Amino acid sequence: MASVVFLDLVGYSKLGIERQTRLIEELRGVVQKTETYRASKQRGNVLPLPTGDGMALVFFESPLVAVECATEIARILREHPELLMRTGVHTGPVSRTTGINDGINVAGGGINFAQRVMDSGDAGHILVSESVASVLRDIEAWRDHVSDLGNHKVKHGVVIHLFNLTGTDYGNPARPTKLKHTPVAWKAAGLLIVMGALAAGG
Numbered sequence: 001m002a003s004v005v006f007l008d009l010v011g012y013s014k015l016g017i018e019r020q021t022r023l024i025e026e027l028r029g030v031v032q033k034t035e036t037y038r039a040s041k042q043r044g045n046v047l048p049l050p051t052g053d054g055m056a057l058v059f060f061e062s063p064l065v066a067v068e069c070a071t072e073i074a075r076i077l078r079e080h081p082e083l084l085m086r087t088g089v090h091t092g093p094v095s096r097t098t099g100i101n102d103g104i105n106v107a108g109g110g111i112n113f114a115q116r117v118m119d120s121g122d123a124g125h126i127l128v129s130e131s132v133a134s135v136l137r138d139i140e141a142w143r144d145h146v147s148d149l150g151n152h153k154v155k156h157g158v159v160i161h162l163f164n165l166t167g168t169d170y171g172n173p174a175r176p177t178k179l180k181h182t183p184v185a186w187k188a189a190g191l192l193i194v195m196g197a198l199a200a201g202g
Contacts, residue, residue, distance in 0.1 A: 002106070003066035003091045003132070004114035005057040007031075007073070010084040010123045012053035020053075027055065027083055030076050036069040047106060054085075056114065058106050063091045063135045067142070067165070070126050074170035088118025089165075090129040116154045117162060120179060124172030126165040133163040145171075152179055 009023055031037055031048070040046040040059055047058040059066045070087050077083050092110030113129060121127045128136070128146070136142040149162040166173045 001091065002094045002110055003059045003061070003063040003089065004094070004110055005059070005066050005070045005073075006051070006054070006088040006090075006111075006114040006118040007056070008051070008054040008086050008088075008118050010086055023083060024050075024054075026080060027085070030073060030080060030083070031055070031057065033076055034069055034072040036065060036072050040065055040069070049106065049111075051115075056111060058094060058111070063089070063132050064139075066091070067128070067132065067136065071165070071167065071170045074124075074126060078169065084123040086118055086121040086123055087126045088114050088116070088121065088128070089126065089132050090114035090117050091131040091135075092129075113160070116158065116160060120152060120154060120160075120162055121176050122172060122174070122178075125176055126171045127176070128163045128165050130161040130163070133161075136163075136165070147173075149175070149179055 007027065009027065012020060012023070015023070037046060037057065040061065043061075045060045045065075047060075049056045049058065057066070057069060059069070066089050070089050074085070074087070077085055090110060090113045092113050094106045094110040117127050117129050127149075133146050133148075136146050145165055145167050147164040147166065149164055151159050151161045153159050162179070164173070164176075165171050
């Protein structure tokens with residue numbers, strides 16, 4: 001099990017190669033500034049993975065460490081307006097593997113699920129999965145910062161339960177664009193209820 005912070009630069013693919021390289025280097029510098037990341041790295045409990053248009057930080061410790069790192073990164077990003085970042089956090093199973101260059105890598109459902117959580121957000125969002133939200137809602141300091149966005153269908157028809165993490169100096173309180181007009185599904189009284197988005201003015 002690991003807690004994954006998946007970071008994605010919004011609009012990255014539309015940029016020139018030189019700007020892409022510069023922004024990735026800038027993002028790397030931001031991550032390396034965070035106290036949470038540095039402390040976890042010193043303990044040998046975090047593995048950073050490049051993802052092309054961002055990176056994944058795989059924490060082999062409490063989900064709270066991953067959440068604290070995500071919010072710390074978001075605070076620093078306020079000083080870097082050119083870095084339009086969306087973030088997904090999830091706790092799930094991963095497996096350590098050896099990469100093609102003999103370096104340590106990870107794979108598994110935990111990584112894929114974290115990416116799906118991230119994909120649902122817009123710039124500034126820190127979205128978390130139900131596995132992370134269930135931990136945060138049990139802690140008074142975090143409870144009021146987690147908003148339930150409901151269940152949503154994502155890539156390959158997978159349904160995930162999403163939550164929005166916001167504070168006075170991190171996160172995006174707006175409902176993610178992708179979730180405004182997509183069906184919402186949840187279980188109530190043992191039944192699966194599906195509610196479509198309401199038509200404008202309807």
